[in-house]
Amino acid sequence: MKKWTVAAFRAAKGKQKLGCCTAYDACFARLADEAGVPCVLVGDSMGMTMLGYGTTLPVKMEETLSATAAVARAVKEALVVADMPFGSYQCGDDAAMANAVACLKAGADAVKLEGGATVCGLIRRMTEAGIPVLAHVGMMPQSVNAYGGFKKQGKTREEAAKVLADAKAVEAAGAFAVTLECVPSELAAEITAALAIPTIGIGAGPVCDAQWLVMHDLLGLNEGHVPAFVKQYAHLAADAKQAFAAYVAEVASGAFPPA
Numbered sequence: 001m002k003k004w005t006v007a008a009f010r011a012a013k014g015k016q017k018l019g020c021c022t023a024y025d026a027c028f029a030r031l032a033d034e035a036g037v038p039c040v041l042v043g044d045s046m047g048m049t050m051l052g053y054g055t056t057l058p059v060k061m062e063e064t065l066s067a068t069a070a071v072a073r074a075v076k077e078a079l080v081v082a083d084m085p086f087g088s089y090q091c092g093d094d095a096a097m098a099n100a101v102a103c104l105k106a107g108a109d110a111v112k113l114e115g116g117a118t119v120c121g122l123i124r125r126m127t128e129a130g131i132p133v134l135a136h137v138g139m140m141p142q143s144v145n146a147y148g149g150f151k152k153q154g155k156t157r158e159e160a161a162k163v164l165a166d167a168k169a170v171e172a173a174g175a176f177a178v179t180l181e182c183v184p185s186e187l188a189a190e191i192t193a194a195l196a197i198p199t200i201g202i203g204a205g206p207v208c209d210a211q212w213l214v215m216h217d218l219l220g221l222n223e224g225h226v227p228a229f230v231k232q233y234a235h236l237a238a239d240a241k242q243a244f245a246a247y248v249a250e251v252a253s254g255a256f257p258p259a
């Protein structure tokens with residue numbers, strides 16, 4: 001298999017359903033890449049999964065760049081997408097452009113940013129500058145304070161119309177794909193049928209062209225709350241704890257290291 005490009009990802013719509021996930025370091029990015037994951041997102045979810053915050057908001061540009069560079073060094077075939085952190089594209093389009101350029105210089109193939117109609121000018125400018133953009137509509141975790149919690153979006157007729165309009169707007173602005181997070185599956189199906197670009201769902205039902213799972217959810221690395229839409233394909237938290245405990249016990253007993 002050769003390196004996934006933005007064009008190949010886009011062209012997969014209607015032909016191949018793509019299971020995509022996040023990764024934040026070289027070790028797990030290499031494993032995901034070697035296992036055939038077509039797109040690795042250096043998600044701002046790292047704020048919660050890796051850095052111990054309660055939301056994605058505290059993630060800094062330096063942290064995104066450092067993680068993106070590590071992931072890009074490890075990945076050979078997957079498309080690497082850097083998720084622009086809160087504040088890196090909300091404080092003026094020139095600053096946003098500079099931050100997106102920095103993501104590509106760190107090794108990303110594309111950037112992701114949250115927002116619909118309001119970020120279309122930025123998506124157009126980035127796309128014209130040769131920076132592929134993966135959009136993100138529906139529930140946008142960087143707006144958690146505006147929502148008053150991580151709440152499903154698009155439940156009322158008005159909300160659903162807005163999410164659909166946002167998805168159409170980001171496609172028209174040049175996004176090569178769009179994330180649909182935590183929206184009703186019927187709405188995700190309607191958007192998927194309406195767009196020529198792939199939809200990547202997370203908590204948005206089975207009809208999307210591709211799916212995201214956060215790596216820590218997929219691998220069972222989280223011990224706390226697991227969202228209902230998640231499937232854990234492994235239970236690495238339990239395995240890791242068992243290994244740590246066995247090591248501590250063997251050092252205490254003298255069984256490790258061997259004589």
Ligand code: KIV
Pocket residue numbers: 022041042043044045046083179181202212213214
């Ligand atoms: O940061 C993240 O993990 C995301 C998800 C949609 C995959 O944006």
